[in-house]
Amino acid sequence: MQHQTLEISLADKVATVTLNRPDVRNAFNETTISELAITFDQLGRNELVRVIVLAANGPAFCAGADLNWMKKMAAYSQAENTSDAASLADMLRTIYLCPKPVVAKVQGDCYAGGMGLVAACDVVLAAEEANFCLSEVKLGLIPATISPYVIKAMGENAARRYFLTAERFGAREAHRIGFAHEVVPAAELDAQVALVVKALLSNSPHAVRQAKVLVREMAGQPVSDALVADTALRIAHIRASSEGREGVASFLEKRKPSWLN
Numbered sequence: 001m002q003h004q005t006l007e008i009s010l011a012d013k014v015a016t017v018t019l020n021r022p023d024v025r026n027a028f029n030e031t032t033i034s035e036l037a038i039t040f041d042q043l044g045r046n047e048l049v050r051v052i053v054l055a056a057n058g059p060a061f062c063a064g065a066d067l068n069w070m071k072k073m074a075a076y077s078q079a080e081n082t083s084d085a086a087s088l089a090d091m092l093r094t095i096y097l098c099p100k101p102v103v104a105k106v107q108g109d110c111y112a113g114g115m116g117l118v119a120a121c122d123v124v125l126a127a128e129e130a131n132f133c134l135s136e137v138k139l140g141l142i143p144a145t146i147s148p149y150v151i152k153a154m155g156e157n158a159a160r161r162y163f164l165t166a167e168r169f170g171a172r173e174a175h176r177i178g179f180a181h182e183v184v185p186a187a188e189l190d191a192q193v194a195l196v197v198k199a200l201l202s203n204s205p206h207a208v209r210q211a212k213v214l215v216r217e218m219a220g221q222p223v224s225d226a227l228v229a230d231t232a233l234r235i236a237h238i239r240a241s242s243e244g245r246e247g248v249a250s251f252l253e254k255r256k257p258s259w260l261n
Helices: 030-045 067-074 078-096 111-118 147-154 156-165 171-176 186-201 205-218 225-240 242-254
Strands: 005-011 014-019 051-056 060-062 102-106 109-111 124-129 132-133 168-170 182-183
Touching: 005 030, 005 171, 014 030, 030 078, 051 060, 051 186, 060 111, 078 111, 102 111, 102 186, 111 147, 124 171, 124 186, 147 156, 168 171, 171 182, 182 186, 182 225, 205 225, 205 242, 225 242
Parallel strands: 014 051, 051 102, 060 109, 102 124, 109 132, 124 182
Antiparallel strands: 005 014, 132 168
16 A cells, blocks of 8 residues: 555564654644554554554654644535544544554654544653643644543543643653653653563563453453453463463473564
């Protein structure tokens, strides 16, 4: 597939998806949305890919929606607006549900819909210089389609503030509220990404996929009898899986598991 707004590379089981519209601060439009949805769906099913890194070219990670695209939307009918918003919502869900672990490399400012992209990822690594902003209310809008992911990432209390005030906040604040997992100087960002990717690649691919599902399905659930039974069944299934057996055997035999060969 020829991409107009993305760069895709694949090396050593790691796919890097790079937003490539630096002239507009990587703001996204309908083309970007479509390309991201298709790309993450394909990479999620690609057996050669173990980890996906979402990055961006230029000084900004993503400024949100492209202004020209927003101008077009202003003339849309209710039905057209609904369809357009559904495409964005489906793209974010595709990233969130991707069976491969997704690492966001936030090298610069990340605003509005860009925060939705980042929140849909599993691990968020940010440069100290990056700033964040949920700016929708300044334009008379609300961060509706990104809200499920952003609220999960930063928590309800922080969302109440930043959804309503549209204040800009720095990477350290993003880390404090849980939106970013690590914040490092810009010169160290590539090295931090490499460390996290190395950690992900050292683990059982099947277990990583199931652990991602586990977090998604356990979060917020009451500890009921049904939940306890469910967790017992999950561990029983993975113990009996080929990678589960191989992982335990390799540990006992003091050798590398097969997925590292």
